Amino acid sequence: MSGNFPKAVLNTLFVVAGITSAGSLLADTLVNDPLFIAGSYKCTGYDSHDGAFKGDLTFAVDDRVSNFAQGFGAYKFKLEVPLDGATATYSGIAAAQGHLLAMYFANDSQSAATDRGVGITVVSRDQDNKGQYSTTLHKSYYLPDYMGGGRGTETCVKIAGS
Template identity: 60%
Template sequence: MSGINIKTVTAATVLSLAGVANAAVPDPLHIAGDYKCTGFDSHDGSFNGDLTFTLDDKASHFEKSFGAYTFKLIVDLGGEKATYSGYAAAQGQSLSMFFANDSLEAPTDQGTGIAVITHDQDSAGKYITTLHKSYYLPGYKGGGRGTESCIKTSTSH
């Protein structure tokens, strides 16, 4: 093999295949990732949280602009942390969401939400992805509602 070492070719092939196997599945709707959130709940007042959206590639159908996601929201409620897990169905940039408090002590702290994802440019031309959500919790403290705004900080999921 005129000047090419077979070990070098084999190593390069293995490394390139490993890169393909570990490559993240693209998210054409640009929803998956980490977000910083602020919001207001009708019972708990204002809150801050960290939200992570993860793509469910097998359930998504991007040819029809449909994305399926799971998510986790960790909220700071006056020094106490609450974790909510859920799932979302996206059609384009509109999301339908279901979520529930992961604590066994909070069985009625669950609800449904609607959200819109926007992609706006700042003055430097950088795109900023923001989730705008409204939600309803029918069983929580006699019924509640809230709003939330989350700004994407990374696309690592």
């Protein structure tokens, strides 16, 4: 066969090569967090004791124990909330199975030993009319010891590009 390939064959080869490259790039991105949870978020919520609040949330994948082939992700997170003129920082861990997150968190301040709790979060990933995706976390939480017990809700929207 000579070095002259039919144009249709060359076009097919270019398309396949392009798809393979794009698929490889997408796969590399998804390997780090195929559940799309890791990143930075802006949050709003309501706590039964503290009332309405806003905060900044950051999630990071714990690669050591995540098993994305089985739909399981392990994460560490930090939430910073302005409260009473200072910033309260809550650190925590989360286990994701598909679109559900189980979360444990605690106020990092030594003086807030009873400000800790558990939450359940539904993760939604939606596409807008421009084809852009966004991730939103819808959390309900329970604080068994904080001020005699409390609860709250929180919605966090992932910041584009994070």
